Amino acid sequence: MPTAPHPQSTDELYRALQENDRRPYGRTRTVTAEELVDAAEQFAEPVPLIHALLELQEAYTYGSEPRKSPVVFARLLTLFDEQPDVFDERLRHMLFWRFKWVANALRALPEIPLATLRQWLTEMRDRYEKAGLGLQPYYGQAYQLAAHVGEDTAPAYELWAARARTRLSDCEACETCERARYHLAAGDDERALRTWEPVLAGKESCQEEPARSVSHALLPLLRTGRADRARELHLAGHRICRRNPSMAGEVGRHLEFCALTGNEARGLELLAENRNLFDEVDSPLDLLDFLTGVEVLLQRVELLGHGGLPAAGPAGRTWTATGLRAEVRGRADDLAVRFDARNGTTAHTDRRRARLERAPLLDALELTLRTRSLDDVAPAAPAPAPTARTAAAVPESLPELVLRARALEEQGHPDARACWTRLRALVAARGYTHPDDPAVGPLVRLRADLLTDEANRAGEKDESADAAALHEEAAGLYDDAAEPGHAALARACALLAAAGAPARDADEAEARTAALTAAHASVVRLHEETPGLAPYQEARLLRLRATALGLRLQTSGSEEHVAPVLAEVDLLHAFATRHDLAGQVSGALLLRASTHALSGDLPAAVAELDALLDRLAAQGPAWHLPRTLGLRGRLRLGLRDARAAHADLTEALRLAADWPADTVDAARLHGDLAEACMHLGRPDEALRHLTRSAELDLRHGSRTDAFCTYDNAARLSLDLGRVEDCIALLDSLLAEPDVAAGELDDRLVAQLRLTRARALHEGDDLKAATAEFVALAAESADWDDDPGSHAMIAAETAVLLGESGEFGRAREAADRALAAHARAPRHEQLSNCLRELARLQAQQQGPDGLAGARAFLADAARVADEARAAAYEARGRSLDTALAYEHGRVNAYAGEYEDALTALEEALALLGEPGPEEDHAGEWAECVRLAGAVEGIYLERPAPALARLDAAVSRLTALGRTEETEPLTSLVARLRDGE
Known part of the structure; x- marks a missing residue:
C-alpha cells in the first residue's frame, strides 16, 4: 500500500504523524502508522518512538484490531519503566489512560484467559496506586469486566459509580453510557433514558459517542413510546457508525432496530452498505454483536416469506437471506460459545438468544422518506395494490378472452390491459393452439393485437422509436389478416411515434414541428384512402389527426397553429356525437380544453373542463374522470388557485385508485399535488407527495424522472431542516445498483451527490462534506459542455476548504472556479464565494490573513466589474455594495480599522x-x-x-x-x- 516518503528527520516524522492523525481510521492509517514506527526506530531519541507507538496503538484500537493494541502498549510500558524521565506530563497521562484500552482489547478476545484479564486489572491498579493516581478508572474497568462475564454487577457498579471522577476517568459521555446500560440491563428503560439524555441531546460526546449510546437507546425509546425520537436518532446514528469496523456492534443494533420496526427492506439496504464489516472487523466481540444484529434482520426477512431475496454477505459469493442467515448463525453461535467457555458463564449465549427471540416492537415505523417494503425490493414486480373497484373477471375461455379484450379495447377501457397480458402469456406458452373460431380470427390477427398493446406500453414510457417500430410491425400483420382498418390505425400511431420525443432546443423544435405537420398529412391520407372503416376506427383516426396538430402546437407555441387543432377537434366531436362514442366525445372535449390551455387561455380551458366533468359524471366513461380532474388541477395551479387545485388533484388520486395502475399517471398527480401544497404553505405534505411520485416513477421504469423528483424531495427536506432525512434518502438512491454501476446519467448522479454534500455541510459534518465537494469539483472539471456548473461546484468547494482553514487549497479551487466562470459567467455565485473566502481568512488568521483575504476581494472586484459591463443584475444586494461591506469586515478582522470604516461608509453610500x-x-x-x-x-x-x-x-x-x-x-x- 503506497504511503508517504520515509521521514529523514524527527521534524519530518512529527509532520508525518500529524498528517496521519488527520486520516480516517482504517488500513491506510494503520499501515502508515506501522511504517512510521519503523522510521522512528532509526533515531537515537526515544520520544519520537513513543509518539509513533502511541499513534500506532490508536490506529489499532479504532481500526478494530484488538490483538495488536496490547503488544504495542507493552513496548510503551517497557520504555516507561526503563526511561520514565522522557515521558513528560502529557505522555505520562496518555500512557496511564491507555491501560483501559488494553483492558477493552483483552475482553474482546475469547482466546485470552479470564485469569489474564483479572491479572491485567491488578497490574493497572498497582500501577495507578504506585503513581499516586485515583482508582476510579480501575473500578470502572472492573465493573465492565463483571458486566461482560455476566456476574452480579451491583457490587462492582457501586464501587465504580460511587467514586469521584479523576483526570484518567473515561469521558463523561462514555461513563454516562455505561451507567445507562446498567439500568437498561436491570429492566429500567425510563431511568436508562434519563441517564442517557445529555449524550443523546449532543451535550456530551467523544470519539465513540453519541453513536454508541444511540444504538443502545433505540429499543428503549420504542418501548417507552418515543418512536419519533428513535427514528431521528437512528438516521443520525447510523450515518456516524456506518462502514466503521470499530463500530460494527453499533451497526448491528441499527439493523436490529430496522427488523423490529417493519423496516426490513431498509435493513437489507443498510446491510449492503456495511458489507465490508464481514471481512474487516478483527474484534471477535464487535463481530459477535454485529452478526447477531444481522441475524435478527435476516430471521425477520425469512419469517415474512422472503428468504430468497438477495442479501449482502461476505465477499466472494452471492447470498440469499436464508443462506446468509445460516452462515451468520454458525459464526455467531461459535463466537458466543467461545466467550462463554472463557468466562465460565452462559451470558453471551443468553444475550444472543434474547435478541433473536425479541418480537417486533412496531408493525411499521416510517424511518426514511423512501419507505419500501420487502415486496418493493423483490426482483419480481410488486403485485398491484387492491382497488376499490373490482375489475371485471378475465374470462377463462380463450375465445371469450380474445373477444372480451377486443371489445374493451374498442371502448378504450382500462381493463383491456389485463386481458392482453393474460393472452400474451397464453400465446407465448409452449404448445399453444389457436382456436379455430371465425369470431376470433386467425393467429396473425391476435399477434397484431398483442403487438399493438406492446407498442402502446412503449409509447407510455416515452420509448418513441420502439413504439413506432412495433406499430409498423403490427400494421404488416393486420395486412396479412385482411384488417385494413386496424392496419391504418397502427400506421397512423407509428407516424406520430416516429415524430419523436419532446424537443430540447430550438433546432429540435423546428424539426419536430415539421415532422408533426407531415405526420398529420399522412394520417389524413390514411383516413381518406382506407375503405370500410368502422365508426370507432374512424373516430380514432380523427383523434390521431387532432393529436398530431395538438403536439405541433405544444412544440411550436405558434398562435397560427391553434385554429387547425380546434378544427380537427370539432370534426372528431361531431363524428363521435353522431355515432354515440362516449369515450371519443370525452377525448375531443379534453383536446379542446388542452388546446385552450396551450394557447394561454386558461380560464377558457377550465370552463371546458367544468362542462366535461359534468358530462363524465352523468354519462361516463368513469375512467376519464381522474385524468380530467388532474388536468383541471394543473390549470388551476396556473391560475394560482392552489386550494381548488389541491381539491381537484386529491379527488383525481382518490378516483385513480379505482382503476388499474397504468390508467392514470399517478406519479404526475402526486407531483402536482406537491406543488399545490407548497403554494398552500404545507411543505411536509408536499414532501410526502414528492417521494410518492418518485417511487411510482421508479416502479414503472421511469428512473430518470424518479431520481430528479427524489432530488427535489431531498432539497426540500434540506430546506425544512430535515438534514438526516435528506442524507438518508440520498444514501439510499446512490446505493441503487444502476447508480453504483455508473448506468445512470452522470450529471444526474452528480446532482444527487451535490445535494448530499450540501446536506452534510448543513449537518455540521464539514470533513465529509468537503471530501465530497472536492471529488465533485475534480469530476466536473471535465464537463467541457457545462463549465458554469463546474464554476459553481468549485466555488462551493473553495468555501468549505476555507471553513476548514485550508486556504492554500481554497485558493486553488477558487482559481479553477474563476477559470470556468470566464467561459460561462456565474457572477453572483463567484462574488459570494470570493467574499466569503476573504471573510473566513481574515476572521481565522487576523492580520496574517489580510493579504490573502484582500486577494480574494480583488478577484471579487473584477467579477463585479464584469457583471456591470454585462449589465448583470444580482438577485440580492448589488455586488458593489456587498464588496464594500466585505472590505469593511475583512479590515476590521485584521485590525485595519480606518480602512474598515472607509469601506463601510462606501457601502452605506451605495446602499x-x-x-x-x-x-x-x-x-x-x-x-x-x-x-x-x-x-x-x-x-x-x-x-x-x-x-x-x-x-x-x-x-x-x-x-x-x-x-x-x-x-x-x-x-x-x-x-x-x-x-
Whole structure:
C-alpha cells in the first residue's frame, strides 16, 4: 500500500504523524502508522518512538484490531519503566489512560484467559496506586469486566459509580453510557433514558459517542413510546457508525432496530452498505454483536416469506437471506460459545438468544422518506395494490378472452390491459393452439393485437422509436389478416411515434414541428384512402389527426397553429356525437380544453373542463374522470388557485385508485399535488407527495424522472431542516445498483451527490462534506459542455476548504472556479464565494490573513466589474455594495480599522438610506451597526459613532422598522456606558 516518503528527520516524522492523525481510521492509517514506527526506530531519541507507538496503538484500537493494541502498549510500558524521565506530563497521562484500552482489547478476545484479564486489572491498579493516581478508572474497568462475564454487577457498579471522577476517568459521555446500560440491563428503560439524555441531546460526546449510546437507546425509546425520537436518532446514528469496523456492534443494533420496526427492506439496504464489516472487523466481540444484529434482520426477512431475496454477505459469493442467515448463525453461535467457555458463564449465549427471540416492537415505523417494503425490493414486480373497484373477471375461455379484450379495447377501457397480458402469456406458452373460431380470427390477427398493446406500453414510457417500430410491425400483420382498418390505425400511431420525443432546443423544435405537420398529412391520407372503416376506427383516426396538430402546437407555441387543432377537434366531436362514442366525445372535449390551455387561455380551458366533468359524471366513461380532474388541477395551479387545485388533484388520486395502475399517471398527480401544497404553505405534505411520485416513477421504469423528483424531495427536506432525512434518502438512491454501476446519467448522479454534500455541510459534518465537494469539483472539471456548473461546484468547494482553514487549497479551487466562470459567467455565485473566502481568512488568521483575504476581494472586484459591463443584475444586494461591506469586515478582522470604516461608509453610500418602499433596511442597519462598532469601540471615537447610530435609530423608527433598531440601541447603550 503506497504511503508517504520515509521521514529523514524527527521534524519530518512529527509532520508525518500529524498528517496521519488527520486520516480516517482504517488500513491506510494503520499501515502508515506501522511504517512510521519503523522510521522512528532509526533515531537515537526515544520520544519520537513513543509518539509513533502511541499513534500506532490508536490506529489499532479504532481500526478494530484488538490483538495488536496490547503488544504495542507493552513496548510503551517497557520504555516507561526503563526511561520514565522522557515521558513528560502529557505522555505520562496518555500512557496511564491507555491501560483501559488494553483492558477493552483483552475482553474482546475469547482466546485470552479470564485469569489474564483479572491479572491485567491488578497490574493497572498497582500501577495507578504506585503513581499516586485515583482508582476510579480501575473500578470502572472492573465493573465492565463483571458486566461482560455476566456476574452480579451491583457490587462492582457501586464501587465504580460511587467514586469521584479523576483526570484518567473515561469521558463523561462514555461513563454516562455505561451507567445507562446498567439500568437498561436491570429492566429500567425510563431511568436508562434519563441517564442517557445529555449524550443523546449532543451535550456530551467523544470519539465513540453519541453513536454508541444511540444504538443502545433505540429499543428503549420504542418501548417507552418515543418512536419519533428513535427514528431521528437512528438516521443520525447510523450515518456516524456506518462502514466503521470499530463500530460494527453499533451497526448491528441499527439493523436490529430496522427488523423490529417493519423496516426490513431498509435493513437489507443498510446491510449492503456495511458489507465490508464481514471481512474487516478483527474484534471477535464487535463481530459477535454485529452478526447477531444481522441475524435478527435476516430471521425477520425469512419469517415474512422472503428468504430468497438477495442479501449482502461476505465477499466472494452471492447470498440469499436464508443462506446468509445460516452462515451468520454458525459464526455467531461459535463466537458466543467461545466467550462463554472463557468466562465460565452462559451470558453471551443468553444475550444472543434474547435478541433473536425479541418480537417486533412496531408493525411499521416510517424511518426514511423512501419507505419500501420487502415486496418493493423483490426482483419480481410488486403485485398491484387492491382497488376499490373490482375489475371485471378475465374470462377463462380463450375465445371469450380474445373477444372480451377486443371489445374493451374498442371502448378504450382500462381493463383491456389485463386481458392482453393474460393472452400474451397464453400465446407465448409452449404448445399453444389457436382456436379455430371465425369470431376470433386467425393467429396473425391476435399477434397484431398483442403487438399493438406492446407498442402502446412503449409509447407510455416515452420509448418513441420502439413504439413506432412495433406499430409498423403490427400494421404488416393486420395486412396479412385482411384488417385494413386496424392496419391504418397502427400506421397512423407509428407516424406520430416516429415524430419523436419532446424537443430540447430550438433546432429540435423546428424539426419536430415539421415532422408533426407531415405526420398529420399522412394520417389524413390514411383516413381518406382506407375503405370500410368502422365508426370507432374512424373516430380514432380523427383523434390521431387532432393529436398530431395538438403536439405541433405544444412544440411550436405558434398562435397560427391553434385554429387547425380546434378544427380537427370539432370534426372528431361531431363524428363521435353522431355515432354515440362516449369515450371519443370525452377525448375531443379534453383536446379542446388542452388546446385552450396551450394557447394561454386558461380560464377558457377550465370552463371546458367544468362542462366535461359534468358530462363524465352523468354519462361516463368513469375512467376519464381522474385524468380530467388532474388536468383541471394543473390549470388551476396556473391560475394560482392552489386550494381548488389541491381539491381537484386529491379527488383525481382518490378516483385513480379505482382503476388499474397504468390508467392514470399517478406519479404526475402526486407531483402536482406537491406543488399545490407548497403554494398552500404545507411543505411536509408536499414532501410526502414528492417521494410518492418518485417511487411510482421508479416502479414503472421511469428512473430518470424518479431520481430528479427524489432530488427535489431531498432539497426540500434540506430546506425544512430535515438534514438526516435528506442524507438518508440520498444514501439510499446512490446505493441503487444502476447508480453504483455508473448506468445512470452522470450529471444526474452528480446532482444527487451535490445535494448530499450540501446536506452534510448543513449537518455540521464539514470533513465529509468537503471530501465530497472536492471529488465533485475534480469530476466536473471535465464537463467541457457545462463549465458554469463546474464554476459553481468549485466555488462551493473553495468555501468549505476555507471553513476548514485550508486556504492554500481554497485558493486553488477558487482559481479553477474563476477559470470556468470566464467561459460561462456565474457572477453572483463567484462574488459570494470570493467574499466569503476573504471573510473566513481574515476572521481565522487576523492580520496574517489580510493579504490573502484582500486577494480574494480583488478577484471579487473584477467579477463585479464584469457583471456591470454585462449589465448583470444580482438577485440580492448589488455586488458593489456587498464588496464594500466585505472590505469593511475583512479590515476590521485584521485590525485595519480606518480602512474598515472607509469601506463601510462606501457601502452605506451605495446602499442609500432606506425609504418607505425600500426593502434593504435590515442590510443598511447592519452596516451602520458595524461602522458604529469600528468607529466607537476600536477607533475609540464614541461621539461620531453615537451620532451615526442615533440618526439611524431615528430613521428606522420613523419607518416603523423597530426590529432593525434593536442591535443599534444595544450598541448605543454599550458606548454610553463606556463614556
